[in-house]
Amino acid sequence: MALSAExxxxxxxxxxxxxxxxxxxxxxxxxxxxxxxxISNVINTDPALATRLLKVVNSPFYGFPSQINTISxxxxxxxxxxxxxxxxxxxxxxxxxxxPSSLINMNEFWRHSLACAIAAKQLAQKCGERxxxxxxxxxxxxxxxxxxxxxxxxxxxxxxxxxxxxxNEVIFLSEQRTMGFDHTEVGEALVKAWRLPSxxxxxxxxxxxxxxxxxxxxxxxxxxxxxxxxxxxxxxxSGDYHVPPLDNKAxxxxxxxxxxxxxxxxxxxxxxxxxxxxxxxx
Numbered sequence: 001m002a003l004s005a006e007x008x009x010x011x012x013x014x015x016x017x018x019x020x021x022x023x024x025x026x027x028x029x030x031x032x033x034x035x036x037x038x039i040s041n042v043i044n045t046d047p048a049l050a051t052r053l054l055k056v057v058n059s060p061f062y063g064f065p066s067q068i069n070t071i072s073x074x075x076x077x078x079x080x081x082x083x084x085x086x087x088x089x090x091x092x093x094x095x096x097x098x099x100p101s102s103l104i105n106m107n108e109f110w111r112h113s114l115a116c117a118i119a120a121k122q123l124a125q126k127c128g129e130r131x132x133x134x135x136x137x138x139x140x141x142x143x144x145x146x147x148x149x150x151x152x153x154x155x156x157x158x159x160x161x162x163x164x165x166x167x168n169e170v171i172f173l174s175e176q177r178t179m180g181f182d183h184t185e186v187g188e189a190l191v192k193a194w195r196l197p198s199x200x201x202x203x204x205x206x207x208x209x210x211x212x213x214x215x216x217x218x219x220x221x222x223x224x225x226x227x228x229x230x231x232x233x234x235x236x237x238s239g240d241y242h243v244p245p246l247d248n249k250a251x252x253x254x255x256x257x258x259x260x261x262x263x264x265x266x267x268x269x270x271x272x273x274x275x276x277x278x279x280x281x282x
Contacts, residue, residue, distance in 0.1 A: 005185035018194040019091035055278040112236030119226035138203040145187025171240040210250040221250035
C-alpha cells in the first residue's frame with residue numbers, strides 16, 4: 001500500500017515533536033484569566049529558549065534603541081502574540097535534527113525560509129496588513145514538509161531532488177511523481193498534527209498553487225510571491241534548484257506595483273544575516 005502524507009507525518013512525530021512551549025503559550029493567550037506574567041513564567045522555564053528570544057528581540061530585525069533584558073520587558077515591547085510566534089519560529093528551527101547534509105544544507109534551508117519570512121512580512125506591510133507578524137511565521141514555515149521528507153525518506157528525497165535538478169522541473173512536481181505526494185501535503189499534515197493555526201495549513205499546502213486555496217487567499221498569495229522573490233535572488237536554498245512559477249492572479253491580489261520589489265529585496269538582504277545568526281543559534 002502506498003504511503004500517504006498523513007501516514008508519513010504520523011510515523012515521523014516520534015522524531016519531530018510538536019513545540020510544547022508554543023502550545024502552552026497559545027492556551028494562555030486564549031485564556032481570559034491569564035496574564036503577561038503567566039506567559040513570561042512559561043518561557044523562562046526554558047532558559048535556552050528565553051536566551052534565543054532575547055537575542056532576536058535585541059537584533060537589528062527589531063532595531064529597538066535600548067537593550068531588552070527580560071522576557072517580561074519583551075512582552076511589553078512587542079506584545080504576547082508576536083512573542084508567541086517567535087517562540088514557535090525558534091522552536092521549529094531547533095526541532096529537526098539528523099537530516100543528512102548530502103540532501104540539504106540546513107543553514108541554507110533556514111536562510112531561505114527566514115528570507116521568505118522577512119519578505120512576506122514586508123509584502124504584508126505594503127498591502128496595509130497590521131498584524132504582519134503572522135506573515136513572518138507563514139513565510140518561515142512554508143517548506144516545513146520538506147524537512148519531514150528529508151528526515152523520514154532520505155533515499156526517495158534524494159531521487160526527487162536529482163530528478164528535479166536534472167529534469168528541469170520544480171521539486172514539488174518531482175516529489176509527486178516519485179512519492180505520490182509532495183512537501184506541501186506533508187507540511188499541511190504536520191501543521192494539523194501540531195495543531196497550529198489553520199491559516200498556516202493553507203499557506204503550507206498552497207504556496208505553489210495559490211489560486212487553489214479556498215481560504216486565507218492573501219496569506220497564501222503573499223508567501224507565494226515572497227518565495228519567488230527569495231528563490232530568484234538565490235537567498236539560501238530550499239532544496240529546489242528552479243524558481244517556482246509565478247501565479248499572476250496571486251500577484252494581482254496583492255494590488256502592488258512591481259516597483260516595490262527592489263525595496264523589499266534590499267530589506268531582506270539587509271536583515272537576513274543578523275536574523276539568521278540569532279534565530280539559528282542553539
